[in-house]
Amino acid sequence: MKTLLKNGISFYPPSYEVKPINILIEDTEIIQVSENKIEAAPDMIVYDLNGNLIVPGFMDCHTHLAQSFGRGIYDNLHLTQWLLTMGRHFDLTREQTYAATQLACIEAIKSGTTFVGEMATAGAYDIECIQAIADSGLRADVCLAVGDFQEGDNAPPDMNADQILDLLRDLHKEWHGKNNGRITTRVSPVGLPACTEELMRGSRALANELGVGIHTHCCEGETETANSYDRFNCSEVEALERFGVLGPDCQLVHNIWLTEHDMDLMAEYKCSAITCPSTNTKITDGMPTVPGLYKRGVNIAIGCDGESSSGTYDMLQEVRLVALLAKVSTGDAAMVKAEEAYEMMTKNGRQAVGFDTKVGEIKPGFKADLTVINYPAPHLIDERRLMSNFIYSATGGDVLSVFVDGKPLMLERKLTQIDEEEVLDKITEIMRKADNLLP
Ligand SMILES: [Zn+2]
The missing domain is CATH 3.20.20.140 (Metal-dependent hydrolases)
Structure with a gap:
């Protein structure tokens, strides 16, 4: 199964210049990374990154x-x-x-x-x-x-x-x-x-x-x-x-x-x-x-x-x-x-x-563990200074989507594997009763 993440921007090492990016994934692994458009085939799952920033998870x-x-x-x-x-x-x-x-x-x-x-x-x-x-x-x-x-x-x-x-x-x-x-x-x-x-x-x-x-x-x-x-x-x-x-x-x-x-x-x-x-x-x-x-x-x-x-x-x-x-x-x-x-x-x-598993970079042969950051935002604006803004100004609240092994765990801030509201209600109830933990 192939997945295409299209129309994003990313930091390109070693200079970390910001450029367009399109990422093609087969099963769990990145197989192609391109600044140029990658044609979508009918059997691909396609996610449009809408110009947002994508980085290694x-x-x-x-x-x-x-x-x-x-x-x-x-x-x-x-x-x-x-x-x-x-x-x-x-x-x-x-x-x-x-x-x-x-x-x-x-x-x-x-x-x-x-x-x-x-x-x-x-x-x-x-x-x-x-x-x-x-x-x-x-x-x-x-x-x-x-x-x-x-x-x-x-x-x-x-x-x-x-x-x-x-x-x-x-x-x-x-x-x-x-x-x-x-x-x-x-x-x-x-x-x-x-x-x-x-x-x-x-x-x-x-x-x-x-x-x-x-x-x-x-x-x-x-x-x-x-x-x-x-x-x-x-x-x-x-x-x-x-x-x-x-x-x-x-x-x-x-x-x-x-x-x-x-x-x-x-x-x-x-x-x-x-x-x-x-x-x-x-x-x-x-x-x-x-x-x-x-x-x-x-x-x-x-x-x-x-x-x-x-x-x-x-x-x-x-x-x-x-x-x-x-x-x-x-x-x-x-x-x-x-x-x-x-x-x-x-x-x-x-x-x-020391993984045999390749993660932490966006390149062919690496696992598709990826994080999408909302861009632009008031504190994340202008590609030329984006790395600095990312490190000194961004927070977890800027994260839109997260992929592990090419599968989304969160899309547009909505968790895909669980019903967040329901689970948080349940956890809140358990935590409120956790008096055994109080000093
Ligand atoms: Zn520790």
Whole structure:
């Protein structure tokens, strides 16, 4: 089956000049991209983009989607207290887990996201979360937040390293390659402050065995990062190097309290950094080290993290903050230019995930994961300055349509897979009764 998206405009790399675009899709894949008209055949499905802007679907490389039910009830807490409060109160039922994840997926799709790197909270209902993502139509690389070491005053772990590695192996068996390859899995020790050396070394061995990468939080809190010196006599990143975790398939999330040597190591091992600035600012983790990593050539992608700490699954809000913080933290207004920020939310995401699946760019051979932006709008006008306007002025509300695998998940802001009104009514009812989550 062929699908034609005609009469749009897009950014053409490497200069990102704005030009007309027509895209022909066969099944799930882009087979032709042209500035000129592509003739429609009678058996094609045709969508007229009416001069709107089309871009690669946004890749949100670190989420905890079920935390949508924690949004707005754990405010005004610093990371350490936030972790404690979440640990004590954020215990979703099966019904709440599915509803919370579904709510997050709707928000993500309506803001132009086509891919999530989901670290689900391991527990009785983690599968509900993954099922909700699979049902949403989003592409996802899923993993579980698992640890085997008691971090500070947090609750003690309920599994040892062997049990955790078995759980991750089962996750892989159950989900990797599911939904026509839309769902993949990853090995995910939650972060060194909550993991033993045994789990970190075991995670590397399992990732190699399964042929998938590693996803872990890194150097998020000042106190938590400093604890590595007491436990391992070195920095967190140095410990990860020693345990064999670092490598091109390793995604390190947050990266706030890095030393210069840590950044050198991340570059040397070709790790990907996932930056989540809404969380880093809202729960006062500290300033992301994007400029230092960027200067060293580290691949940087972006994540909205969990909504309980970030307040958003809107990648356009997140990317804006990435660029602005990089500038103000260095005093260099040219740090992270709009084009570079755009790459961080699209093709750098694919490099971080290391997909065999080609996503994040609009070219033949790539999956048709695409996002359509309303153009022109009062804040998005004149093609010559559109990239800048897109990064600094657009929000998820500007997204009109979203395609994954060439199929629409949203058209002209109307979701195609679900009845949004009905589902939101149902979720609102579940959320209003969720008093078990209140601190
Ligand atoms: Zn996280």
